Amino acid sequence: MIGLIYNEVSKIVAQRRFIVTLVFMTIIAIAFALLAHIIHVSGEQIPATAATSVSGGVTASSKLLFPFLFAIIIGDSVAGELSAGTMKLLLIRPVSRWKIWISKLFAAFLVCAATVLYYGICSYVALGATIGFGSWLSPLGEDNNITTSAGVATLDVYALEMASVFSIVCFFQLISTLVQTGVAAVALCAATTIVFSIVVPIVGLVAQRSPNGKYFEYFFFEHWQIASHVTNTFPAANWTITGSLVTLGIWSALFIAASITIFQLKDVKS
Amino acid sequence: MSNTFPAISAANISKSFGSRKAVIDVSFEVKPGEVFGLIGPNGAGKTTVIRALVGLIRPSTGSITLFGHNIVTDFENAIRPVGAIIENPEMYKFFTGRRNLEFYARMRTGITSEQINRAIGLVGLTDRIDEPITRYSLGMRQRLGIAQAILHDPKLLILDEPTNGLDPQGIQELRQFIRHLADSQGMAVLLSSHLLHDVQAVCDSIAIINLGRTIASGSVSSFTQGKATYRLVVDDLPKATAIAESGKWKVVEKDEAAKSFITESDQEVSSLNESLVKIGVKVSRIESVSRSLEDAFLELTNSGTSDALGSST
Numbered sequence: 001m002i003g004l005i006y007n008e009v010s011k012i013v014a015q016r017r018f019i020v021t022l023v024f025m026t027i028i029a030i031a032f033a034l035l036a037h038i039i040h041v042s043g044e045q046i047p048a049t050a051a052t053s054v055s056g057g058v059t060a061s062s063k064l065l066f067p068f069l070f071a072i073i074i075g076d077s078v079a080g081e082l083s084a085g086t087m088k089l090l091l092i093r094p095v096s097r098w099k100i101w102i103s104k105l106f107a108a109f110l111v112c113a114a115t116v117l118y119y120g121i122c123s124y125v126a127l128g129a130t131i132g133f134g135s136w137l138s139p140l141g142e143d144n145n146i147t148t149s150a151g152v153a154t155l156d157v158y159a160l161e162m163a164s165v166f167s168i169v170c171f172f173q174l175i176s177t178l179v180q181t182g183v184a185a186v187a188l189c190a191a192t193t194i195v196f197s198i199v200v201p202i203v204g205l206v207a208q209r210s211p212n213g214k215y216f217e218y219f220f221f222e223h224w225q226i227a228s229h230v231t232n233t234f235p236a237a238n239w240t241i242t243g244s245l246v247t248l249g250i251w252s253a254l255f256i257a258a259s260i261t262i263f264q265l266k267d268v269k270s
Numbered sequence: 271m272s273n274t275f276p277a278i279s280a281a282n283i284s285k286s287f288g289s290r291k292a293v294i295d296v297s298f299e300v301k302p303g304e305v306f307g308l309i310g311p312n313g314a315g316k317t318t319v320i321r322a323l324v325g326l327i328r329p330s331t332g333s334i335t336l337f338g339h340n341i342v343t344d345f346e347n348a349i350r351p352v353g354a355i356i357e358n359p360e361m362y363k364f365f366t367g368r369r370n371l372e373f374y375a376r377m378r379t380g381i382t383s384e385q386i387n388r389a390i391g392l393v394g395l396t397d398r399i400d401e402p403i404t405r406y407s408l409g410m411r412q413r414l415g416i417a418q419a420i421l422h423d424p425k426l427l428i429l430d431e432p433t434n435g436l437d438p439q440g441i442q443e444l445r446q447f448i449r450h451l452a453d454s455q456g457m458a459v460l461l462s463s464h465l466l467h468d469v470q471a472v473c474d475s476i477a478i479i480n481l482g483r484t485i486a487s488g489s490v491s492s493f494t495q496g497k498a499t500y501r502l503v504v505d506d507l508p509k510a511t512a513i514a515e516s517g518k519w520k521v522v523e524k525d526e527a528a529k530s531f532i533t534e535s536d537q538e539v540s541s542l543n544e545s546l547v548k549i550g551v552k553v554s555r556i557e558s559v560s561r562s563l564e565d566a567f568l569e570l571t572n573s574g575t576s577d578a579l580g581s582s583t
């Protein structure tokens with residue numbers, strides 16, 4: 001299995017779009033650091049440091065930026081091989097299809113998790129260079145009654161973000177397994193990401209006004225923002241971290257079961 | 271176990287895509303050490319059969335076993351001794367040739383770098399193997415495809431149109447290579463090709479598929495041996511062909527310019543020669559014309575019957 005995962009990771013990172021995505025993330029991190037610097041100099045907000053800002057940056061990016069970039073990096077992991085014709089040679093090895101699918105899933109998760117980590121490091125360095133690095137032991141901030149230290153909060157954000165990344169990757173692999181071409185899979189993953197980022201605030205409003213609206217909060221996309229529990233900015237009120245984790249876990253299990261079933265039975269005609 | 275079972279046993283396989291029946295009740299068997307040709311016109315169902323053989327598609331009915339292992343219910347054991355190229359062997363364009371081979375080697379256990387280098391050497395890619403495959407010609411990609419198929423010393427090699435993109439020298443080398451694998455290593459080879467000359471040159475047995483059905487199968491010699499066929503060069507073509515047709519000879523081709531005709535019969539050619547000389551027709555040359563696999567193939571696929579040659583299935 002390790003060999004299979006190594007194969008899949010090597011395929012993702014060998015593609016030019018992966019490097020382009022990393023460059024794009026670097027530029028975004030620098031741009032946010034420059035904005036923070038401008039705000040810092042104008043003195044309009046409580047002075048912040050790199051240590052106290054990284055968790056907020058990662059949380060904010062989990063709403064749209066990360067899923068969108070994941071769509072580009074791994075959206076075609078299954079469909080792309082079908083349309084490029086490489087799936088034929090992949091599936092005529094003495095390895096069962098479900099193992100191949102699982103290796104693709106873990107590879108996608110590892111790469112996406114690494115890019116989130118990379119973004120955090122870039123943000124920390126860029127913010128440190130512009131507004132100062134600060135101490136990981138200092139409190140995260142007075143906002144939202146957060147008393148934990150910046151270091152602990154950042155670790156919490158990353159731990160929860162990994163659950164979100166896993167769920168997103170499971171969903172994107174389902175889409176990639178369902179469609180026949182890589183371009184269509186990437187486009188569909190990116191489109192659903194944008195739609196979900198629009199729908200989440202609406203779900204919050206509906207849930208406030210109608211008791212039936214609460215059911216929408218059980219959808220997976222609401223909980224892709226699970227890391228915002230740490231900064232007390234999770235979009236659905238009264239949800240706990242455990243509740244979000246269980247919801248994401250159930251949806252991810254469903255995505256995996258559906259994808260493997262479809263992949264096992266799929267006729268490879270191209 | 272693998273020595274006691276046929277390399278391939280396809281029994282009554284059918285495959286439908288929606289309402290379209292791509293393959294209907296196809297059966298054949300390939301023995302270890304045998305080179306077997308699967309031929310048929312475009313759209314006949316050859317590639318569908320090959321995809322079913324390697325587990326890329328599931329037959330709607332029927333069963334396929336490779337060395338006694340069912341390809342659907344015991345996939346890993348069935349496919350383990352198999353190397354294959356299915357249509358054009360598309361590989362990862364962002365890798366070099368060597369990295370592609372290493373990629374496939376990691377999907378099996380025990381493939382050493384020596385085995386990889388040996389496969390590279392056998393297909394003649396040693397000098398270019400570390401280049402990205404975007405720089406490869408179609409023929410080089412085909413060779414790389416063959417290298418990935420033979421990395422693990424398979425007992426059964428399935429080659430779907432392996433001569434695509436190869437130059438005449440490459441085709442000749444591939445033919446010799448296939449025969450060498452079958453004769454010296456006892457490897458079974460299933461070959462699908464449009465180039466009937468290649469199939470005739472390298473295969474022991476063939477099956478002809480048309481409109482999704484096997485219309486004939488048997489040894490290559492059973493398709494190429496038939497009635498005696500001769501070309502006669504004469505000084506009076508109309509007179510000569512009239513005499514031939516009045517007897518038990520069938521004139522299958524006339525060449526007015528060369529004053530020659532091709533004729534076939536169960537009779538001895540000397541009797542026709544005697545008849546022609548008797549009426550004053552001078553015969554300057556008589557030569558035997560061998561029947562090619564292409565002739566048999568065209569006859570079978572155009573008529574849609576299998577009564578002429580081989581055994582109908």
